[in-house]
Amino acid sequence: MSVKVISSRMFEAPPGHNCKVCDDPPHAAFSWQYAQEDRGHELHALRDQLKQVKSLKFGHLYACQLCGLNWILDETRSTMTRVPNDRRDILNEWNENQLSIEQEQLRVLDAIGGIATTYCMGHYRLIVVPCAISMRSGERIDPAVVWITDRPPIDDFVSRIKLYQNISIVEPSLFALPMDVRRATVLAGEVSMGFAPTRVVATNGTPFVLHWGTSLFNQDGITGSEIRLSAKRFRMDESIIIAEADFTHATYFFADWFEGAENLNKAQSGNQLYSKLRAFWKRLF
Numbered sequence: 166m167s168v169k170v171i172s173s174r175m176f177e178a179p180p181g182h183n184c185k186v187c188d189d190p191p192h193a194a195f196s197w198q199y200a201q202e203d204r205g206h207e208l209h210a211l212r213d214q215l216k217q218v219k220s221l222k223f224g225h226l227y228a229c230q231l232c233g234l235n236w237i238l239d240e241t242r243s244t245m246t247r248v249p250n251d252r253r254d255i256l257n258e259w260n261e262n263q264l265s266i267e268q269e270q271l272r273v274l275d276a277i278g279g280i281a282t283t284y285c286m287g288h289y290r291l292i293v294v295p296c297a298i299s300m301r302s303g304e305r306i307d308p309a310v311v312w313i314t315d316r317p318p319i320d321d322f323v324s325r326i327k328l329y330q331n332i333s334i335v336e337p338s339l340f341a342l343p344m345d346v347r348r349a350t351v352l353a354g355e356v357s358m359g360f361a362p363t364r365v366v367a368t369n370g371t372p373f374v375l376h377w378g379t380s381l382f383n384q385d386g387i388t389g390s391e392i393r394l395s396a397k398r399f400r401m402d403e404s405i406i407i408a409e410a411d412f413t414h415a416t417y418f419f420a421d422w423f424e425g426a427e428n429l430n431k432a433q434s435g436n437q438l439y440s441k442l443r444a445f446w447k448r449l450f
């Protein structure tokens with residue numbers, strides 16, 4: 166069974182913002198296609214007020230004629246996503262700068278390996294690579310996560326966002342999970358609504374559960390490099406610590422999507438390591 170998500174809503178409108186089409190109910194993202202088709206739906210009223218402002222380096226910028234709120238339509242014109250007002254400045258900077266990765270840094274990122282992950286809404290391309298980053302200013306940021314993507318930096322669940330520029334050195338991070346663990350988290354199935362666990366164990370014997378696509382680990386003095394896949398399967402009745410999500414401790418660096426970036430995805434099916442992993446899991450269960 167496939168479920169077609171037509172809208173994702175916010176729990177409540179952001180403080181100080183109350184527009185009768187953007188915020189009643191408050192939408193975070195919705196299917197642009199569906200909003201065109203279903204004339205009786207509340208999304209149709211919202212659609213009527215959104216006018217294109219300009220095209221961006223990826224996607225298109227829209228604004229609500231009633232309240233001025235910005236929205237972004239992705240390249241494939243399928244999903245409209247709200248731009249929180251406090252993301253306007255970084256969105257503008259993202260759009261006006263080319264955020265490319267130097268060859269030497271790309272080689273390091275490729276050696277670390279990335280995973281491709283998807284959003285429940287939108288058709289964005291995204292490769293996630295955990296690493297440590299030294300800025301030209303001398304500042305060192307560890308753990309960091311590089312997002313190679315055509316998605317603009319507008320997510321407000323991520324508090325620490327930087328643009329991929331003025332970077333001098335990219336290195337592996339001790340906080341990064343091993344590739345087989347990261348791959349397993351992407352492939353993990355949902356056991357209940359929105360929960361896709363991967364059971365892991367630290368080299369000191371402590372078990373944890375990772376939730377869906379996870380790249381980093383930094384908890385109870387344990388780092389990602391000390392985490393292994395567990396031979397035991399997660400049970401719902403098990404008392405076990407659910408590890409903190411990446412965004413609680415990572416700084417996200419947004420780099421531009423480019424032709425060939427998909428080769429950094431080391432979790433794709435058909436990949437030799439992936440086949441070995443499948444064989445590993447089959448032996449376990």
Ligand SMILES: [Zn+2]
Nearest residue numbers: 184187229232
């Ligand atoms: Zn509005």
